[in-house]
Amino acid sequence: xxxxxxxxxxxxxxxxxxxxxxxxxxxxxxxxxxxxxxxxxxxxxxxxxxxxxxxxxxxxxxxxxxxxxxxxxxxxxxxxxxxxxxxxxxxxxxxxxxxxxxxxxxxxxxxxxxxxxxxxxxxxxxxxx
Numbered sequence: 001x002x003x004x005x006x007x008x009x010x011x012x013x014x015x016x017x018x019x020x021x022x023x024x025x026x027x028x029x030x031x032x033x034x035x036x037x038x039x040x041x042x043x044x045x046x047x048x049x050x051x052x053x054x055x056x057x058x059x060x061x062x063x064x065x066x067x068x069x070x071x072x073x074x075x076x077x078x079x080x081x082x083x084x085x086x087x088x089x090x091x092x093x094x095x096x097x098x099x100x101x102x103x104x105x106x107x108x109x110x111x112x113x114x115x116x117x118x119x120x121x122x123x124x125x126x127x128x129x
Contacts, residue, residue: 091127092116 048054060068085105092098097116101108118124 088113088127095123 045054089104095118099109099112101112103109116127118127
């Protein structure tokens with residue numbers, strides 16, 4: 001059994017997905033076309049199909065979707081890590097804690113961070129978070 005987009009199963013009668021060409025969409029600029037109903041959509045798609053104005057749509061494979069998800073997650077995580085490091089660095093500077101090693105965010109820097117203790121419990125909780 002073939003699989004379509006988002007894991008939908010094809011029942012042997014799989015047809016390529018189609019979308020109206022940009023020119024066909026741009027030409028139908030009537031104000032009343034904005035109301036969406038299934039009947040109007042079906043009639044419109046049938047007319048576009050009859051006129052040969054539908055083009056195929058590429059549906060990505062699950063492996064491709066997984067890679068896209070990974071890229072999106074990384075694009076979100078990298079700035080978040082940068083901001084968290086900046087917040088931590090600012091917190092340490094405000095409390096006069098300066099790392100004397102050669103390179104920040106290295107393994108040695110991580111060990112130094114793990115050894116840091118603060119007097120007030122709220123500061124320690126903030127630091128550990």
